[in-house]
Amino acid sequence: MLNRRRYLQLAAASALAPPLGVAAARAQTIIFPGHSVYLVIPFAPAGGADVIGRLLGARLADMWGQPVVIENRSGAGGNIAADQVARADPDGYTLFFASIGHAINKFMFPSLTYDPVADFAPVSLVCTYGNIMVVPVSSPARTVQEFIEHAKANPGRIDVMFATASSALPLIQAGRLRGLAVTSLERQPWAPDLPTVAESGLSGFEVSSWYGVFAPAKTPPEIVGKISADIASVVHEADFVDALTRIATTPIGSTPEGLARHLKAEMEKWGPVITEARIRVAE
Numbered sequence: 001m002l003n004r005r006r007y008l009q010l011a012a013a014s015a016l017a018p019p020l021g022v023a024a025a026r027a028q029t030i031i032f033p034g035h036s037v038y039l040v041i042p043f044a045p046a047g048g049a050d051v052i053g054r055l056l057g058a059r060l061a062d063m064w065g066q067p068v069v070i071e072n073r074s075g076a077g078g079n080i081a082a083d084q085v086a087r088a089d090p091d092g093y094t095l096f097f098a099s100i101g102h103a104i105n106k107f108m109f110p111s112l113t114y115d116p117v118a119d120f121a122p123v124s125l126v127c128t129y130g131n132i133m134v135v136p137v138s139s140p141a142r143t144v145q146e147f148i149e150h151a152k153a154n155p156g157r158i159d160v161m162f163a164t165a166s167s168a169l170p171l172i173q174a175g176r177l178r179g180l181a182v183t184s185l186e187r188q189p190w191a192p193d194l195p196t197v198a199e200s201g202l203s204g205f206e207v208s209s210w211y212g213v214f215a216p217a218k219t220p221p222e223i224v225g226k227i228s229a230d231i232a233s234v235v236h237e238a239d240f241v242d243a244l245t246r247i248a249t250t251p252i253g254s255t256p257e258g259l260a261r262h263l264k265a266e267m268e269k270w271g272p273v274i275t276e277a278r279i280r281v282a283e
Contacts, residue, residue, distance in 0.1 A: 032092055032223050036067040039213075041097045042081035044074045048129070048166040048247070052211055053097040055243055056126060059234040077101050077281065079112060086114035090216040092223035096120065100209045103266035107274040108281050116267075121224050122259035123213040124231040129249040130184035130208055132168040133197060134177045135160050144181050144200035164209065165190065165248035183207040190248040210252075210266075212259050228256050 039057045043049045050072060057068035073081035078101040088094035096102075102116050133144065136159050141147035151158050161168075162183060169190065171177040181197045182188050185206045197205040213231060215224055234240055235253030244251050254262070 032226055033064050033066045035093070036069050037064070037092070038069045038071050038094045039097055040071045040073055040081045040085050040094065042073060042075075042078035042099065042101065045072050048164040048249075049097060049099055049211060051166065051247065052127065052244065052249065055240065056097075056213075056231065056234060059237070059240060060230060063230055063234065077105055077108070079105055079109065079114075082116070082120075083113045085214065085216055086119040088216050090121075090218040090220075092215055092219050092227060094216065095123065095227070096214040097126075098212050098214050100266065102212075102214070103263055104270045104274060106267070107271050108279055110280060110283055117263070119217050120214040121217055121219045122256045122263060123215055123224055124228045124235075124256065125210060125212045125252045125254035125259040125262050126231065126235060127244055127249045127251050128208050128210045130165055130182050130188055131162045132165050132172070132182055132191065132194065133160065133180045134163050134168050134172065135180060137175065137178050139178060141180065142178070144195075144197055144202065147180060148201075162207070169248060188248065210262070212254075212262070214259075224256055228254075 037060070039053055041049050041053045050070070054070055057070050061068040073084055075081075078099060082096060082098070082102065082105075085094055085096035102120075106112060106116050133147075135141055135147060139147070139150070139159060141150050147160065151160075163177075165182070165188070168177060168179065172179045172191075179191065179194050181200050182191060182194050183197055183206065185196060185198060187194065187196060213227070215227070232253035232255075235251045241251050252258075
């Protein structure tokens, strides 16, 4: 039987001790990462996504002291890679380096094996970049308006592409492609002689692409938060900023909430356009 003094001692100790849940949480503090992290890129090596993804992965590996393995899973407009990450364990060790396709594929593909919102946890909007409207050097079009006139007069096959600036600029400079305009609202320092599509006669035209990191849904918030903060730290390093600037890309490094808002806005912007134009990808 407890005497009165012993009872008071136990009661005081109990009152001063942290709640069981808090103690358990402290005991289970997550240390991340403890081994290799996989960054799945939905495009083939050497493209813009691969270049930027590898730059980011290398810096995170240095920061974390753990390898960041780049896995290129191209195909189906990014759906193969997205499906892989959606099915991965929600532990932060498999990440998706998504592009604008993550916002528009839901509207373009008749069936998807994943939900771009429900099956992913936004981590960070890494960067944004403009595109360049390009045609072959053999094209008679040298301006956007000339291209439109040529397309109207030749309703069959026409050759045009809205390419990423990082991939198009070297080809333009080498004389293998002709740039007609940039898709941003303002002219860009990396191509000052190229007009915008908007100033070329299509007022209000603006298209910017982006790359962002997502984790599988249900990844613990503390892990998502750590990865997001670490990405933001890397993205704002001077060397990283310089590297992205050289390939016509603007670093961002957002919070998870910032990426979630960006994805929502992109889906709301492009969904109606794709639906109204009845754009579908044959499967």
